Amino acid sequence: MLGPVRAWLGTEQLPTGSPQQRALLAALLLRDGRTATASELIDAIWGEESPSQALAAIRTYASRLRKVLPPGALVSESGGYAVRAAEGALDLTEAETLWSAAERARGLGDLCQARSLVSKALSLWDGEPLANVPGPYADAQRTRLEEWRLQLLEARLDMDLEQGCHAESVSELTALTAAHPLRERLRELLMLALYRSGRQAEALAVYADTRRLLADELGVDPRPGLQELQQRILQADPALAEPSAPAAEPSAGVVRPAQLPATVQDFTGRVSFVKELSDILSTAEGRVMAVSALAGIGGVGKTTLAVHVAHAARTHFPDGQLYVDLQGAGPRAAEPEAVLGAFLRALGTADSAIPDSLEERAALYRSVLDGRRVLVLLDNARDAAQVRPLLPGMEGCAALVTSRMRMVDLAGAHLVDLDVMSPDEALQLFTKIVGEERVASEREAALDVVAACGFLPLAIRIAASRLAARRTWTVSTLAAKLADERRRLDELQAGDLAVEATFELGYGQLEPVQARAFRLLGLADGPDISLAAAAAVLDLPLEDTEDLLESLVDTSLLESAAPGRYRYHDLVRLYARACAERDELPPSEREAALSRLLDFYLASAARVYAIERPGDRTVDHLEATEQAGLDFQDDASALDWLHAEAACILACVQQSLGADTLRRAVDLLLAATDLAESGASSLRFELATRAASDAAGALGDLHAEGRARTSLGQVLIKLGHFGQAAAELEGAIELASQSGDPWTEGNALNERGISAYCVNDYEVSRVHLRKAADAFRHDGNRAGEASALCNLSRVLVTMGHTVKAIDLAHHGMEIYADLGLTFRLANAKYALGIGLSHAGRHTEALEQLTDALRVFGENRQRLWEGSAHYRIAEVYFSAHRMPQAAQHAEQALATGCIGGDWMRANALTLLGRSLDRLGQLDRAQACWREAVSLHDRAGATEADEVRALLRPVAAA
Numbered sequence: 001m002l003g004p005v006r007a008w009l010g011t012e013q014l015p016t017g018s019p020q021q022r023a024l025l026a027a028l029l030l031r032d033g034r035t036a037t038a039s040e041l042i043d044a045i046w047g048e049e050s051p052s053q054a055l056a057a058i059r060t061y062a063s064r065l066r067k068v069l070p071p072g073a074l075v076s077e078s079g080g081y082a083v084r085a086a087e088g089a090l091d092l093t094e095a096e097t098l099w100s101a102a103e104r105a106r107g108l109g110d111l112c113q114a115r116s117l118v119s120k121a122l123s124l125w126d127g128e129p130l131a132n133v134p135g136p137y138a139d140a141q142r143t144r145l146e147e148w149r150l151q152l153l154e155a156r157l158d159m160d161l162e163q164g165c166h167a168e169s170v171s172e173l174t175a176l177t178a179a180h181p182l183r184e185r186l187r188e189l190l191m192l193a194l195y196r197s198g199r200q201a202e203a204l205a206v207y208a209d210t211r212r213l214l215a216d217e218l219g220v221d222p223r224p225g226l227q228e229l230q231q232r233i234l235q236a237d238p239a240l241a242e243p244s245a246p247a248a249e250p251s252a253g254v255v256r257p258a259q260l261p262a263t264v265q266d267f268t269g270r271v272s273f274v275k276e277l278s279d280i281l282s283t284a285e286g287r288v289m290a291v292s293a294l295a296g297i298g299g300v301g302k303t304t305l306a307v308h309v310a311h312a313a314r315t316h317f318p319d320g321q322l323y324v325d326l327q328g329a330g331p332r333a334a335e336p337e338a339v340l341g342a343f344l345r346a347l348g349t350a351d352s353a354i355p356d357s358l359e360e361r362a363a364l365y366r367s368v369l370d371g372r373r374v375l376v377l378l379d380n381a382r383d384a385a386q387v388r389p390l391l392p393g394m395e396g397c398a399a400l401v402t403s404r405m406r407m408v409d410l411a412g413a414h415l416v417d418l419d420v421m422s423p424d425e426a427l428q429l430f431t432k433i434v435g436e437e438r439v440a441s442e443r444e445a446a447l448d449v450v451a452a453c454g455f456l457p458l459a460i461r462i463a464a465s466r467l468a469a470r471r472t473w474t475v476s477t478l479a480a481k482l483a484d485e486r487r488r489l490d491e492l493q494a495g496d497l498a499v500e501a502t503f504e505l506g507y508g509q510l511e512p513v514q515a516r517a518f519r520l521l522g523l524a525d526g527p528d529i530s531l532a533a534a535a536a537v538l539d540l541p542l543e544d545t546e547d548l549l550e551s552l553v554d555t556s557l558l559e560s561a562a563p564g565r566y567r568y569h570d571l572v573r574l575y576a577r578a579c580a581e582r583d584e585l586p587p588s589e590r591e592a593a594l595s596r597l598l599d600f601y602l603a604s605a606a607r608v609y610a611i612e613r614p615g616d617r618t619v620d621h622l623e624a625t626e627q628a629g630l631d632f633q634d635d636a637s638a639l640d641w642l643h644a645e646a647a648c649i650l651a652c653v654q655q656s657l658g659a660d661t662l663r664r665a666v667d668l669l670l671a672a673t674d675l676a677e678s679g680a681s682s683l684r685f686e687l688a689t690r691a692a693s694d695a696a697g698a699l700g701d702l703h704a705e706g707r708a709r710t711s712l713g714q715v716l717i718k719l720g721h722f723g724q725a726a727a728e729l730e731g732a733i734e735l736a737s738q739s740g741d742p743w744t745e746g747n748a749l750n751e752r753g754i755s756a757y758c759v760n761d762y763e764v765s766r767v768h769l770r771k772a773a774d775a776f777r778h779d780g781n782r783a784g785e786a787s788a789l790c791n792l793s794r795v796l797v798t799m800g801h802t803v804k805a806i807d808l809a810h811h812g813m814e815i816y817a818d819l820g821l822t823f824r825l826a827n828a829k830y831a832l833g834i835g836l837s838h839a840g841r842h843t844e845a846l847e848q849l850t851d852a853l854r855v856f857g858e859n860r861q862r863l864w865e866g867s868a869h870y871r872i873a874e875v876y877f878s879a880h881r882m883p884q885a886a887q888h889a890e891q892a893l894a895t896g897c898i899g900g901d902w903m904r905a906n907a908l909t910l911l912g913r914s915l916d917r918l919g920q921l922d923r924a925q926a927c928w929r930e931a932v933s934l935h936d937r938a939g940a941t942e943a944d945e946v947r948a949l950l951r952p953v954a955a956a
Contacts, residue, residue: 001029001092002145003126003262004311005133007069013315014068020045021061023135028074028083029090030141037080044137092145095121099152106159115159122152123255127262127311154185161189166196168341168351177206181213188226195233195240203233255348259323260377263304263311266432269425270305273416274312277305280414281313281398285373290398291391293407296418297556297569298329298502299458302402303379305418310377310400317398319372322346324390328382329404329505336389340365343376343390362389369394376400384410404506404556420569426450426460433464434475442475449475452482453492454570458502462494469494489574503575506557517548518557519584520593521566522576525655526648528567533648536600536627537593591660596627598656598664601649603629605671608638612674612859615819616783621743622667635822639860642674646681650688657695666692666704669711670743676715677861677898686715693728706735706744713751717758718863720900720938725755746775750788757795758899760941765795783824786815790831797838806835826855826864834871842879846872866895870907877914886914902942905934909946916949925950 005022007014016022027044028036036044042054051057062081066074075082088094102117129145130138153176160169173190180186187210194203207222207230214220221227232240277292284290294302310321322343326334340361344354347368355361373396381387381403387410391399407413421429430450431439439446453459467478481491492499510518520537521529529537535545549566552558561567568576584590603625610619611632632638642649649672656665669689675681676689689712696705709732716725732748735741753769756762769792776784790812796805809832816825833849836842853868873888889911897903912927928950935943 004131045135047136118156166193257320257346268429284398293401301457317375333382420455445475448479519580525651599625599627617781702739742779786812793831826852866897905931
């Protein structure tokens with residue numbers, strides 16, 4: 001009863017059922033064999049809000065208990081129930097017996113025996129009495145039993161002082177008065193202990209604190225006994241002196257400590273971790289020592305998990321469980337000497353037998369544990385050095401350690417890195433606290449809440465507790481409050497729990513160079529950051545940066561997402577930014593750090609562009625950078641870097657749209673243009689480019705706006721938004737004439753020609769592409785000229801000028817080959833393949849297009865790959881090879897093409913034609929119907945052509 005309600009038959013633990021069933025058992029046991037009526041039990045379990053079927057539930061619970069308990073233990077009589085427990089079967093009864101014996105021994109003057117008996121009674125407590133038992137009766141009994149435990153503690157401490165153990169009692173009394181500030185008897189004992197320790201001023205200060213606290217909290221003065229003690233201390237009353245001849249300490253005896261804190265009632269998830277740790281603890285017997293060290297950021301639930309696992313493993317450690325909060329995250333971590341002293345006393349060692357030095361205490365500790373099976377839970381450790389002297393070291397013993405630091409230097413320890421909860425676990429915890437009914441009707445809002453909490457258990461518990469305490473709030477109300485990142489950490493606090501305060505403990509322990517790195521790295525918006533990018537932010541050598549970042553990983557303030565990549569938990573990032581705003585001096589260093597990051601990305605992306613497009617003059621038109629970029633060994637490593645950094649690059653662009661960094665941000669988009677053509681990053685690229693265009697327009701920077709609108713037009717074409725693209729590109733052409741930017745002039749004209757081609761406006765396309773070729777030629781940009789010529793080739797094919805088209809494609813290929821542009825040579829082969837196909841030279845066309853497909857694939861240009869498949873399908877269709885045509889049309893659909901839904905509709909139309917020729921009429925009809933829908937949605941003229949294909953099928 002003095003902990004979770006549990007029952008044993010010999011050494012076998014019996015199942016006690018649901019919380020309500022345990023509440024029934026507890027109510028009967030607390031009656032000490034007397035009968036309780038059904039109505040009394042209903043009131044005990046449910047109070048005034050009993051369910052309509054309460055009586056039936058009571059009978060069900062009683063029936064289930066009768067099957068579990070020994071025959072005759074649960075009896076029915078006089079319309080009620082009673083439990084007839086054997087003598088000494090109840091820990092509460094045993095504690096009461098021990099207390100009665102202690103009182104008798106004290107009355108007879110045997111203070112040592114009395115103190116030993118009270119200590120034994122206190123050792124029977126196993127956390128909170130009646131833990132997790134619901135109902136008003138259990139609540140009242142919990143309060144009574146906790147009050148009684150404090151009375152026993154006060155009695156034992158009083159005996160300690162009578163025996164002259166005042167110095168040893170000060171630390172325990174200090175902790176107890178902090179936990180129970182309004183309990184005057186504890187204050188009185190603390191004053192006496194301090195006075196007897198020669199600390200008169202502190203003793204009087206305790207009285208002053210108590211008087212002020214009672215006046216503030218209750219509006220009363222200290223009780224007469226406390227006032228009298230103060231006067232006696234002021235007068236140095238000789239009667240207060242310690243006993244001249246303290247009685248002998250009780251001899252060391254075998255004591256079974258049970259110090260584990262109560263486990264939480266709503267423990268959720270962590271199934272794999274519970275099993276992993278439980279398996280290790282269950283095999284402690286026969287091993288020298290089992291040690292598991294749990295690490296993770298503050299609030300991730302390390303202590304909760306460790307306490308839960310420790311309680312579940314108690315049966316494997318029959319000689320007791322020791323617990324200490326090592327306060328490693330605070331400014332004053334617990335000293336191992338003091339912890340060992342407390343452990344030795346808990347194990348029955350007399351104060352006089354406890355040596356002074358750390359080494360001697362550690363040796364005695366291991367000796368006392370020899371032959372015992374004890375579990376030691378070392379919570380909130382600072383580092384391995386603090387932990388080592390506290391490890392049992394004996395066969396059959398085990399230690400669980402929690403810390404924000406990874407205990408990599410704790411020899412033989414099983415290391416567990418505890419991450420945040422999964423979304424399902426997070427939602428379960430939130431629901432347990434808030435209630436199923438409130439969450440079920442607003443599930444999406446609840447998911448938003450736990451996501452805003454970063455799936456961090458502490459944050460979820462705080463948010464849920466706030467909602468549970470406010471019945472007028474909806475889940476959506478809470479979600480809206482947490483949606484504002486600037487206020488999120490302020491919202492995540494309830495009572496003495498606060499996410500920010502938890503992070504503050506870890507931040508406060510960092511060295512200055514670590515704290516600076518923590519602050520500055522949090523400023524970057526990307527989902528993570530590479531080691532090289534971090535070095536740029538911090539303006540440090542790569543090796544020094546790696547050492548710093550790894551040290552932050554060890555503190556659990558930073559995560560290592562993969563070798564060489566690092567990331568923050570979302571809430572930790574918000575905290576890091578708050579620290580940067582508060583602590584980074586001068587404030588300009590924040591802007592300087594982000595400017596260095598932008599320079600790093602721009603310089604590195606420019607090198608990728610130059611490797612992919614040797615001879616292309618775009619890199620000559622980019623803004624200069626002060627930060628050096630990366631060097632790449634080959635094309636593959638350059639592309640690897642670009643695609644790995646895609647999200648970070650685009651985030652950096654959107655974060656760098658102020659007046660001082662705008663042009664470099666826009667040029668970063670130009671250098672990273674491969675991301676727009678890759679498919680995977682096209683939508684994010686569009687968002688970043690729109691933001692850059694809007695920012696440039698707002699700042700009136702014609703140069704930056706022209707480039708941004710050109711880049712936006714390019715990506716809109718890739719996505720199939722041709723009308724929007726045309727508008728952006730017309731604006732860019734006008735801006736180029738005003739700003740005199742040759743890059744924008746050539747590229748805007750080129751892209752405008754492509755957008756016109758895609759809506760069948762071939763003459764407009766031809767005019768713009770010719771102007772683009774001239775503009776590129778005037779700028780000395782031969783790669784740009786080749787691009788315009790190849791695009792013009794495709795237009796002329798459609799206009800019926802096949803021979804001229806093939807000549808232009810060959811000319812483009814020659815320029816690309818001369819420049820060594822393997823990647824862009826694929827574009828020329830693509831254009832040539834189209835021309836050859838229209839000329840009926842199918843074998844040559846397939847050769848060029850297949851080669852282009854290979855190069856597109858090697859350079860990860862997924863949308864161009866899809867377009868090449870489409871063109872190959874066209875060739876096979878013209879050559880009457882329908883199976884191959886259908887196959888490549890399917891691959892075009894699966895891969896995606898330049899031109900978005902417009903090209904998807906074209907691929908569906910071609911697939912339908914191929915299937916129609918293969919006799920698969922129904923499937924062909926389905927393809928055409930979808931193609932019509934896509935064309936209609938885009939307002940494309942091809943819709944009527946496809947409808948014409950549908951009519952014969954419908955008539956048939």
